[in-house]
Amino acid sequence: MNTFIVTRLILKDWYLNRPLFVAALFTGLLTLGAVSAAKGTQIAVILGVIVLATILIGMGAVIMSSMVNERRQQTLPFVMSLPVSYLEYTTSKLAGSLLIFFVLWLALLSGMIATILVTPWFPHGLIPFIVIMAVEILVTTSLIAAVSVTTESQGWTIGVTQVGGLALNAVGFSIARMPSIGHTMSGPTIQWSSASIFILLAEFMLIALMIGIAFYVQSRKRDFV
Amino acid sequence: MTDLAVQFAGVTKKYPHFALTDIDLELSTGGIMGFVGANGAGKSTTIRILMGLVHQDCGTVDVLGHAMPMQQAVAKRDVGFVSEDMRLYGPLTLAWHMNFVRSIYPGWDQRYAEDLLRRFDLKVEQKIKGLSHGQRVKAALLLALARRPRLLVLDEPTTGLDPVARREVLSELMAVLADEERTIFFSSQNTLDVEQISDQITFIDRGRIIESANKESFLDRWRRMRLMLPPNAVLPRLPGIVEVGGSARLPVLTVSRFEPAMVAACQDAGVAVQAVDAMTLEEIFIVNVQNRREREVA
Amino acid sequence: MYLQIMEQIREKVAVGEWAPGEEIPSIRMMAVAIRVSVITVKRAYLELEREGVIVTQQGKGSFVATDPGLAPRLFDREFNEHIEQAVRIGTLLGLSSQEMALRLRDTASQISENQVRDEDLAKETL
Numbered sequence: 001m002n003t004f005i006v007t008r009l010i011l012k013d014w015y016l017n018r019p020l021f022v023a024a025l026f027t028g029l030l031t032l033g034a035v036s037a038a039k040g041t042q043i044a045v046i047l048g049v050i051v052l053a054t055i056l057i058g059m060g061a062v063i064m065s066s067m068v069n070e071r072r073q074q075t076l077p078f079v080m081s082l083p084v085s086y087l088e089y090t091t092s093k094l095a096g097s098l099l100i101f102f103v104l105w106l107a108l109l110s111g112m113i114a115t116i117l118v119t120p121w122f123p124h125g126l127i128p129f130i131v132i133m134a135v136e137i138l139v140t141t142s143l144i145a146a147v148s149v150t151t152e153s154q155g156w157t158i159g160v161t162q163v164g165g166l167a168l169n170a171v172g173f174s175i176a177r178m179p180s181i182g183h184t185m186s187g188p189t190i191q192w193s194s195a196s197i198f199i200l201l202a203e204f205m206l207i208a209l210m211i212g213i214a215f216y217v218q219s220r221k222r223d224f225v
Numbered sequence: 226m227t228d229l230a231v232q233f234a235g236v237t238k239k240y241p242h243f244a245l246t247d248i249d250l251e252l253s254t255g256g257i258m259g260f261v262g263a264n265g266a267g268k269s270t271t272i273r274i275l276m277g278l279v280h281q282d283c284g285t286v287d288v289l290g291h292a293m294p295m296q297q298a299v300a301k302r303d304v305g306f307v308s309e310d311m312r313l314y315g316p317l318t319l320a321w322h323m324n325f326v327r328s329i330y331p332g333w334d335q336r337y338a339e340d341l342l343r344r345f346d347l348k349v350e351q352k353i354k355g356l357s358h359g360q361r362v363k364a365a366l367l368l369a370l371a372r373r374p375r376l377l378v379l380d381e382p383t384t385g386l387d388p389v390a391r392r393e394v395l396s397e398l399m400a401v402l403a404d405e406e407r408t409i410f411f412s413s414q415n416t417l418d419v420e421q422i423s424d425q426i427t428f429i430d431r432g433r434i435i436e437s438a439n440k441e442s443f444l445d446r447w448r449r450m451r452l453m454l455p456p457n458a459v460l461p462r463l464p465g466i467v468e469v470g471g472s473a474r475l476p477v478l479t480v481s482r483f484e485p486a487m488v489a490a491c492q493d494a495g496v497a498v499q500a501v502d503a504m505t506l507e508e509i510f511i512v513n514v515q516n517r518r519e520r521e522v523a
Numbered sequence: 524m525y526l527q528i529m530e531q532i533r534e535k536v537a538v539g540e541w542a543p544g545e546e547i548p549s550i551r552m553m554a555v556a557i558r559v560s561v562i563t564v565k566r567a568y569l570e571l572e573r574e575g576v577i578v579t580q581q582g583k584g585s586f587v588a589t590d591p592g593l594a595p596r597l598f599d600r601e602f603n604e605h606i607e608q609a610v611r612i613g614t615l616l617g618l619s620s621q622e623m624a625l626r627l628r629d630t631a632s633q634i635s636e637n638q639v640r641d642e643d644l645a646k647e648t649l
Contacts, residue, residue: 002298005298005329008325008328008329012325016314016316016317073312073314073315074310074311074312075311075312075313075314077278077306077308077310077311077312078311078312078313078365080276080278081276081301081304081305081306081307081311081369082301082329083298083299083300083301083302083329083330084298084301085297085298088298222279222280223278223279223280224277224278224279224280224294225273225278225279255561256561257560257561392558395558396558399554399555399558399559400555402551402554402555402561403551403552403555405551420524421524421558421559421560422558422559422560423560423562424560424561424562425562439562440560440562440563441525441562441563441566
């Protein structure tokens with residue numbers, strides 16, 4: 001793998017999309033601020049987190065589509081005229097978009113955790129739930145990235161985004177209902193149960209799986225342009 | 226053999242409505258090959274396979290000694306590719322593109338690039354989306370030429386250019402060939418350009434190579450013979466007659482394998498040879514394609 | 524196309540622009556300069572060498588042949604070609620050889636008269 005060319009391509013994509021990233025960060029922080037300011041019942045908090053998560057996923061999808069629209073813009077022949085293999089091209093797209101999303105994600109997660117720790121009206125027991133949901137967002141976004149890069153179709157990307165958003169809602173509510181997690185959410189301490197650890201591990205494995213499948217599908221393609 | 230810059234052997238690629246069949250091609254280092262064909266004949270597909278952007282169904286493709294598409298990343302270090310459907314990044318400037326390409330290719334020649342800027346009349350600070358079609362083509366060519374690649378692969382480099390721009394581009398292409406180690410492969414619908422600067426000519430039609438030959442010997446073989454038939458004479462049977470036109474008394478034979486002895490053969494048969502005309506590449510191309518199509522129908 | 528190139532080179536040698544023994548541009552350089560394929564120029568050079576107009580030495584380059592009678596020979600050849608052309612047209616017109624010869628002589632004297640007159644005019648205006 002030629003890391004030099006992959007890096008150059010990632011930097012190129014970041015440079016091209018910098019206004020989008022700034023807008024995404026701004027929107028994310030705004031939403032975070034709104035959610036943080038809302039005090040209330042546990043249900044309200046969960047809803048707030050899910051709203052934040054959905055918006056975050058939406059941003060992820062937008063970032064993904066803009067990174068992967070080389071074919072639509074007909075710049076793909078130019079990129080593929082460079083000394084790069086299709087595998088390296090795929091890597092640059094996946095890595096580039098996931099990395100930038102990760103930055104956004106990390107910023108918002110840290111912000112959320114900081115808010116919980118600092119403000120008095122959010123119980124610290126929420127944190128494991130938040131983290132699980134946050135990583136769930138990463139899972140969904142990896143799925144969107146994988147679909148986006150392999151299909152290069154806006155239609156598919158939007159479809160998967162919507163399904164992902166719905167799934168997130170379902171996951172969010174069902175995890176909140178799980179006894180080992182739900183009961184400790186309103187508590188003042190951070191408690192990691194074995195269930196929550198297990199869920200986290202499963203999520204990371206899903207992420208790896210998505211990315212692996214994306215690479216596999218790309219390597220089987222015979223017509224690149 | 227690294228003496229061949231490009232080699233296709235038995236390349237086939239099938240699509241639902243079109244197929245490239247049994248493509249054989251050879252281009253030696255230092256030469257320039259003109260690739261001629263009608264729209265949809267398979268020129269672009271062949272070039273994409275050449276660049277490793279499309280994987281052939283069977284057959285081997287070697288570019289500068291590297292097997293395509295497997296080794297395309299290595300091969301493309303020494304190849305400059307410009308195609309008609311290629312676009313650069315609209316919101317970015319030509320200067321950005323030049324820096325981008327320069328950061329990737331160590332062979333970038335800045336002075337040559339600036340020289341080309343002047344001769345192609347391009348402004349670095351202009352955004353790509355503000356350029357006309359001709360300017361965009363020249364910009365893409367500049368980016369490919371300035372890194373002095375060993376092989377230039379061009380898909381319709383002069384299409385859509387005004388006469389002045391065309392002449393500039395042809396000059397630059399010829400200047401590339403001043404270096405014996407550099408090779409050019411270009412496809413074009415402009416038979417005049419192909420006839421003028423190519424060493425080798427390849428015709429493609431309906432996914433098959435019809436001819437691939439040294440230009441001069443190719444042009445030598447094709448002739449139009451204007452004959453005058455006396456009332457009772459019969460047309461002599463000559464090998465390689467592709468087309469018979471004209472009128473019954475004044476037939477015009479188009480032959481693809483002309484020999485001076487044919488003139489004698491005609492005269493012996495009592496047929497007067499009024500003229501033996503050379504044919505332009507365009508005329509040969511048209512006759513070739515029409516002939517194949519008629520034979521297919523029949 | 525290679526015929527045109529040959530014609531141009533022959534003219535250059537005939538008028539003395541390229542002196543006998545002088546080096547002429549290599550095939551590649553010539554091709555680049557006039558924007559014509561290398562193979563066409565190569566063909567032209569080969570034919571010219573066969574005619575004895577130029578000489579190509581492997582590894583050294585191409586030179587005008589060192590033949591003092593070369594220039595007049597080239598002009599001579601051109602003269603003959605033009606005469607042949609005129610005769611062919613004359614035949615189509617139906618002229619006999621005597622008529623053609625007469626026309627040739629008339630044209631020659633006409634041109635030389637014009638030349639003398641032009642020279643006198645030039646002298647008067649100076």
